[in-house]
Amino acid sequence: EKGGWSSFMAKEVSEEPDAVANTIRGRVHDGQVVIPELDGLDEIFTGIRRIIVIACGTAAYAGQTGAYAIEQWTRVPVSVELAHEFRYRDPVLGDDTLVVSISQSGETMDTLMAVKYAHERGAKTLSICNTQGATIPRESDAVIYTHAGPEVAVASTKAFVAQITALYLLALHVARVRGSLPAAEAADHVRELEAVPGKISRVLETEQAHIEQFSRWMADTQSVLFLGRHVGYPIALEGALKLKEISYIHAEGFAAGELKHGPIALIEPGQPVFVIVPSPRESAELHKKVVSNIQEIRARGARVIVVAEEGDAAVLPFADEVLHIPLAGPFFEPLLAVVPLHIFAMGLATAKGLDVDQPRNLAKSVTVE
Ligand code: M6R
Numbered sequence: 001e002k003g004g005w006s007s008f009m010a011k012e013v014s015e016e017p018d019a020v021a022n023t024i025r026g027r028v029h030d031g032q033v034v035i036p037e038l039d040g041l042d043e044i045f046t047g048i049r050r051i052i053v054i055a056c057g058t059a060a061y062a063g064q065t066g067a068y069a070i071e072q073w074t075r076v077p078v079s080v081e082l083a084h085e086f087r088y089r090d091p092v093l094g095d096d097t098l099v100v101s102i103s104q105s106g107e108t109m110d111t112l113m114a115v116k117y118a119h120e121r122g123a124k125t126l127s128i129c130n131t132q133g134a135t136i137p138r139e140s141d142a143v144i145y146t147h148a149g150p151e152v153a154v155a156s157t158k159a160f161v162a163q164i165t166a167l168y169l170l171a172l173h174v175a176r177v178r179g180s181l182p183a184a185e186a187a188d189h190v191r192e193l194e195a196v197p198g199k200i201s202r203v204l205e206t207e208q209a210h211i212e213q214f215s216r217w218m219a220d221t222q223s224v225l226f227l228g229r230h231v232g233y234p235i236a237l238e239g240a241l242k243l244k245e246i247s248y249i250h251a252e253g254f255a256a257g258e259l260k261h262g263p264i265a266l267i268e269p270g271q272p273v274f275v276i277v278p279s280p281r282e283s284a285e286l287h288k289k290v291v292s293n294i295q296e297i298r299a300r301g302a303r304v305i306v307v308a309e310e311g312d313a314a315v316l317p318f319a320d321e322v323l324h325i326p327l328a329g330p331f332f333e334p335l336l337a338v339v340p341l342h343i344f345a346m347g348l349a350t351a352k353g354l355d356v357d358q359p360r361n362l363a364k365s366v367t368v369e
Contacts (some may be wrong), residue, residue, distance in 0.1 A: 008120055009153035009246070009356045013342050014204065017197035019158035020335065023165040024193060031187035033172035041142055048098045048128040051076050051090070052123075054083040054114045055102035056127050056366070058156040058241060059163060063102050064234035065220045066167025069331040073175040073189070084110040084369070086117070093121040100170070101127045103366035104159035106134020111197035115139050128166045130159050144170060153357045154364050155246050157342045160238065161200070161335050165239035168193055168331070192329035196336070199326040203339045208321050211340055214305075214321055215347030218272060225266065225273045226253040226341075227293060229286050231334045239274055239341035246349040246359045248262060256293045269301030274344075276337050277315055282330045287314070294318045307337045 005011035027035050038045075051070060053063035063080045072076040076098075083101070093099070099118040103111045106129040115136055119125050127140040128150050135142035146162035172189060175181040218224075224243055228236035236253035243251040256264045256275070267273070275294055280287040291314050298304055298318045305321040309328075316322065325336040349356045 004348070005151065005346055006348075007346070009155055009157060009346055012151055012153055012158045013339070013346065015149060015158045016161050016204075016339060016342075017304065019146070019162040021197040021277055022147035022149070023162045023184065025147070027169050028190055028194070030282065031190055032176055032183065033186070033190060034176075035144060035169060035173045036292045038142060038173055042177045044098065044141075045174045047096060048076060048124065051078045051097040051098045051100060052086075052118075053078060053080040053102065054111060054118075055084050056083050056110050056120045057239060058160050059104060059111075061234040061238040061241070062160050062163035063100070064237070065164050065231055065334045066171070067233050068276040069168055069288045070174075073171045073181050073186075073330075074178055075180045076174070076178075083108070084115040085112045093118055093123040095122050095124065097123040097147040099125045100167075101115050101125065101136055101140065102167075103127065103134075103136050104130045104146075104148075104156055104163070105198065106131040106136040106369050107365045108136070109367050109369045110122075112136050112139065124348055126170075128163055128170070130162065132315075147359050152364070154359055154362050155242055155345070155356070160338065165193065165196070171314045188329065189331070192332045196328070196332060199336055200339055202326055203324075203336055204343075207340050208343055211323065211343045212347040212350075215344050216351045216354060218348060219351040221249060221348075222271055223250040223271070225263070225271065226251065226276070227256040227273060227290075228253065228276035229256045229278060229290055230283070231331060232256075232278055232337060235276050235334045235337050235341065236274070238338055239345070242342060242345035243348065245355050245362065246345055246354065247352060248354070248360070249348065252365075256290050259296065260273070260295055264296065265368045266302070267297050267300040267302050271302045272305060273297055273302045274305045274307065274341065275298060277306050277312060279309045279327070279330075279333060280312055281309070281327070287312075291315060307340055309333070
């Protein structure tokens with residue numbers, strides 16, 4: 001039931017704070033992450049030497065986002081792969097490899113086949129899934145459920161933030177078992193994670209009307225680019241996917257550092273570019289580089305829409321629109337920065353008179369390879 005909302009997608013975006021909060025619930029004890037479903041798996045977590053994350057679409061971008069924290073906190077090397085590419089390159093797998101699959105539906109055939117393949121070759125498999133009892137968790141050695149609630153709109157939104165949350169919980173659980181992170185530091189991350197739902201609510205309260213307004217002005221736009229760096233990079237990819245999917249507008253996400261290696265040639269006067277700006281407090285060096293990217297594209301006439309931390313004055317002179325997100329610790333910004341992008345995709349599709357819940361050519365769950 002849409003419960004008064006104009007679309008399921010609008011309802012589900014409004015539920016992003018709850019999706020995060022409900023996924024954390026019951027998994028934190030005295031400032032430490034203990035995931036009851038992973039009880040008895042300590043030996044696996046201490047024995048692994050590699051983690052491979054596999055998923056498709058938005059779930060893969062959640063994986064790409066989570067990978068930074070998993071590697072940082074557990075000191076286990078992590079790679080992320082599209083599930084449909086994974087099997088076709090004869091990957092090296094063994095019992096020291098943990099394959100983490102991510103799927104909202106738990107029925108995506110590409111992901112399921114990749115999980116089975118990994119299992120047959122002796123890897124340990126853990127799935128992150130939003131649907132109780134779905135096929136992928138049944139085929140996996142372990143599962144962490146995201147508690148985002150049923151997601152009806154084809155475009156995945158609340159499941160995305162819940163997936164990143166589950167990956168952070170997994171990272172903190174494994175880090176505790178492996179002793180790779182001082183307890184005080186882990187407790188800081190837990191506090192940051194627990195503060196995310198309130199901060200997402202703030203973004204929804206303060207930015208929704210503003211974004212809907214400028215997305216209406218952009219209804220005739222032909223193409224939109226998204227730039228990000230580090231954890232902001234998969235968020236740029238996610239922003240572009242959402243726009244393609246429901247507004248049928250050409251959109252591309254790039255790593256900001258890649259601009260000068262080609263994409264800057266696309267910049268011409270009036271080209272809208274979203275830039276996810278890293279926090280100047282948490283990553284001064286990256287922040288400086290992204291601000292200089294903004295200056296480069298602005299000088300070529302781009303219309304720059306920045307997603308930046310509250311109080312980041314350095315971006316103001318170069319931005320046509322500023323979307324603010326509250327201050328957050330390292331790794332937690334993406335959970336906030338994605339929210340304006342979800343609202344924007346929805347606003348633009350609505351302005352074009354499109355059905356945001358049922359975009360053409362797409363199904364909610366892709367059960368064919
Ligand atoms: O159910 P899954 O999470 O396995 O689905 C994976 C993708 O098909 C899905 O995220 C798709 O990219 C979304 N429609 C994007 O909004």
